[in-house]
Amino acid sequence: MFAELFYTLRKAEVPVSLREYLDLMAAMDRGLAEYDVEEFYYLARTILVKDERHIDKFDQVFGHVFRGLEPPEFEDGTAEIPEEWLRKMGELDLTDEEKAQIEAMGGWDKLMETLRERLAEQDGRHQGGKKWIGTQGTSPYGANGYNPEGVRIGQDGNRNFSAVKVWDRREFKDLDGDTEIGTRNIKVALRRLRKFAREGAAEELDLDDTISSTAKNGGWLDVRMVPERRNAAKVLLLFDVGGSMDPHIRMCEELFSAARTEFKHLEYFYFHNCVYESLWRENRRRRAGGTPTWDVLHTYPADYKLILVGDATMSPYEIAHPGGSVEHWNEESGETWLRRLVRTYPQVAWLNPMPQDRWRYFPTIGMVSEIVEGRMYPLTVEGLDDAMRGLSR
Amino acid sequence: MRFEGTEDYVATDDLQIAVNASVILERPLLVKGEPGTGKTVLAHEIAEALGAPLIEWHVKSTTKAQHGLYAYDAVARLRDGQLGDDRVKDIGNYIVRGKLWEAFESETRPVLLIDEIDKADIEFPNDLLLELDRMEFHVYETKQTVVARHRPIVIITSNNEKELPDAFLRRCFFHYIAFPDADTMTRIVDVHFPDIKKRLLREALTAFYDLREVPGLKKKPSTSELLDWLKLLVAEDIDPEELRTNDPAKLIPPLYGALLKSEQDVQLFERLAFLNRRERAGN
Numbered sequence: 001m002f003a004e005l006f007y008t009l010r011k012a013e014v015p016v017s018l019r020e021y022l023d024l025m026a027a028m029d030r031g032l033a034e035y036d037v038e039e040f041y042y043l044a045r046t047i048l049v050k051d052e053r054h055i056d057k058f059d060q061v062f063g064h065v066f067r068g069l070e071p072p073e074f075e076d077g078t079a080e081i082p083e084e085w086l087r088k089m090g091e092l093d094l095t096d097e098e099k100a101q102i103e104a105m106g107g108w109d110k111l112m113e114t115l116r117e118r119l120a121e122q123d124g125r126h127q128g129g130k131k132w133i134g135t136q137g138t139s140p141y142g143a144n145g146y147n148p149e150g151v152r153i154g155q156d157g158n159r160n161f162s163a164v165k166v167w168d169r170r171e172f173k174d175l176d177g178d179t180e181i182g183t184r185n186i187k188v189a190l191r192r193l194r195k196f197a198r199e200g201a202a203e204e205l206d207l208d209d210t211i212s213s214t215a216k217n218g219g220w221l222d223v224r225m226v227p228e229r230r231n232a233a234k235v236l237l238l239f240d241v242g243g244s245m246d247p248h249i250r251m252c253e254e255l256f257s258a259a260r261t262e263f264k265h266l267e268y269f270y271f272h273n274c275v276y277e278s279l280w281r282e283n284r285r286r287r288a289g290g291t292p293t294w295d296v297l298h299t300y301p302a303d304y305k306l307i308l309v310g311d312a313t314m315s316p317y318e319i320a321h322p323g324g325s326v327e328h329w330n331e332e333s334g335e336t337w338l339r340r341l342v343r344t345y346p347q348v349a350w351l352n353p354m355p356q357d358r359w360r361y362f363p364t365i366g367m368v369s370e371i372v373e374g375r376m377y378p379l380t381v382e383g384l385d386d387a388m389r390g391l392s393r
Numbered sequence: 394m395r396f397e398g399t400e401d402y403v404a405t406d407d408l409q410i411a412v413n414a415s416v417i418l419e420r421p422l423l424v425k426g427e428p429g430t431g432k433t434v435l436a437h438e439i440a441e442a443l444g445a446p447l448i449e450w451h452v453k454s455t456t457k458a459q460h461g462l463y464a465y466d467a468v469a470r471l472r473d474g475q476l477g478d479d480r481v482k483d484i485g486n487y488i489v490r491g492k493l494w495e496a497f498e499s500e501t502r503p504v505l506l507i508d509e510i511d512k513a514d515i516e517f518p519n520d521l522l523l524e525l526d527r528m529e530f531h532v533y534e535t536k537q538t539v540v541a542r543h544r545p546i547v548i549i550t551s552n553n554e555k556e557l558p559d560a561f562l563r564r565c566f567f568h569y570i571a572f573p574d575a576d577t578m579t580r581i582v583d584v585h586f587p588d589i590k591k592r593l594l595r596e597a598l599t600a601f602y603d604l605r606e607v608p609g610l611k612k613k614p615s616t617s618e619l620l621d622w623l624k625l626l627v628a629e630d631i632d633p634e635e636l637r638t639n640d641p642a643k644l645i646p647p648l649y650g651a652l653l654k655s656e657q658d659v660q661l662f663e664r665l666a667f668l669n670r671r672e673r674a675g676n
Contacts, residue, residue: 019563023420026418027417032413033410038406042406042407043414045407046407046414046566046567046568047414047566050562052425052569191555207467219474219475
């Protein structure tokens with residue numbers, strides 16, 4: 001059973017190794033969690049999970065693996081629940097008021113019938129939601145003691161407060177890596193790009209070198225200096241603004257403010273939908289024309305890392321054809337310009353704020369992704385992490 | 394030795410189990426969580442509950458792993474050498490002990506707090522792997538190996554500014570201090586203000602959780618801010634009535650400066666309160 005937990009965790013991409021497994025065994029051996037599933041859950045969590053991002057996955061796996069450990073509730077879709085027994089328990093537990101509510105829902109028999117139907121429909125275990133039987137959610141069926149019309153199935157009365165098990169509450173859902181993104185998360189992800197190097201004027205005392213060269217000097221002090229260590233990563237950031245990007249403005253703002261504090265060498269420009277012959281620095285000057293893209297390509301050397309932020313959703317003409325731009329007549333197609341950028345800056349990442357599961361509905365996303373050689377990442381914590389990893393390669 | 398919280402510190406079940414597991418299995422415990430949920434205080438309380446000495450090592454961005462072991466004061470030795478001081482003959486005179494060494498030398502089993510490990514350089518945790526695993530290290534200058542008399546209880550806190558290397562994580566147990574729910578919060582407040590008026594507390598907690606729900610706050614108020622705020626409310630003898638947010642004239646809680654720490658948050662909150670009031674006036 002423990003081995004199953006271990007392998008299911010690995011399958012769910014929670015990084016656990018043999019060492020953690022042996023630790024858990026040792027902890028069990030020392031009697032740290034005896035005869036109490038909840039204690040065991042806490043113990044296993046503290047030993048096996050090393051990052052709050054994985055706690056939610058762990059909760060789900062734990063719920064899945066140890067379903068049979070608790071009194072049987074709703075094993076799977078085919079579970080038989082003795083109706084007589086349920087009815088008896090329900091009558092014992094429900095107040096008159098609640099019974100009245102059941103009547104309001106169509107009576108006890110109707111409730112049971114619906115319950116049976118749902119059980120038959122339900123495929124496997126379910127958590128959350130409003131209809132299926134499970135723990136959590138507002139369905140009247142399932143082990144949730146807070147719901148006035150809830151039927152508690154297979155719980156002995158003394159534990160009614162924890163009808164929803166700790167791991168089933170999934171309190172750490174928000175911390176899962178692919179959900180939310182905030183300035184702080186972005187900063188953490190951007191730090192992957194850090195590349196410390198000693199550059200510039202020698203201002204710091206290098207103690208070790210001073211000592212060894214003093215020793216070589218026959219004891220006469222020979223002071224050695226080194227330049228300060230700085231983050232030497234250089235970043236060129238191009239933002240898509242306007243139109244379809246409007247819903248993502250806040251996320252882009254956060255990314256921008258995080259990038260501003262993180263990189264000393266940060267250059268940024270805006271574009272609309274696709275990159276053409278000019279980019280601009282200030283949004284309000286876009287009509288007046290900005291910096292020619294050629295100048296940008298010539299000004300910033302190839303060791304800059306190029307990050308494009310945009311949803312890449314537009315009409316295919318805007319990429320493929322000269323004159324396809326919605327705002328002006330472009331002599332050369334967006335594709336030509338994008339390929340030029342990719343050729344100049346070998347380290348490229350395209351961050352897309354559009355949720356990844358919707359990418360396939362927009363053909364232009366595929367086109368752009370092909371141009372940047374597949375280096376398009378969703379703008380989530382995990383996507384950003386992957387992007388930074390790709391950039392620092 | 395079992396840790397069950399102390400008089401001043403409410404430890405939830407999961408926290409107790411995490412601490413006890415790391416005490417019994419002699420593994421460092423890595424503690425993360427929102428700022429202000431009592432990560433650093435935890436080490437103090439464990440030390441107090443177990444009656445163990447506490448050794449604190451506060452990590453800064455310039456801290457190196459070596460600083461925790463020992464430092465060799467070459468400049469002092471150079472000076473003594475040029476002055477012809479006799480001390481110079483024994484290199485041991487110039488070895489300055491670090492916090493880890495201090496913990497290893499302790500007579501009883503100590504609690505070692507490595508605070509805010511994420512502030513240091515990325516390599517910092519990697520440089521401590523062997524030391525924390527075997528609880529020993531070698532002093533090259535004196536060719537001496539320092540071995541811990543008692544394996545210290547190591548508590549490491551992190552604010553997630555940097556990711557910690559896998560090899561390091563594998564050696565630690567991990568606990569994430571979740572933000573306390575309303576029940577736990579009431580217990581925490583009880584511990585700190587045993588004779589606070591029940592009604593004031595209820596109103597204050599409602600106002601506090603409402604405030605945490607406000608979308609877009611840069612820094613959500615946490616437990617420590619709540620405790621500060623309550624202290625002020627008690628000191629100023631605020632009437633619980635004033636905390637009722639359904640009074641349209643007073644939508645901003647009194648003494649909110651203790652809860653909201655950034656200019657933008659205060660402005661955002663005032664703006665929301667204003668909109669809210671206008672809406673009510675319109676009805």
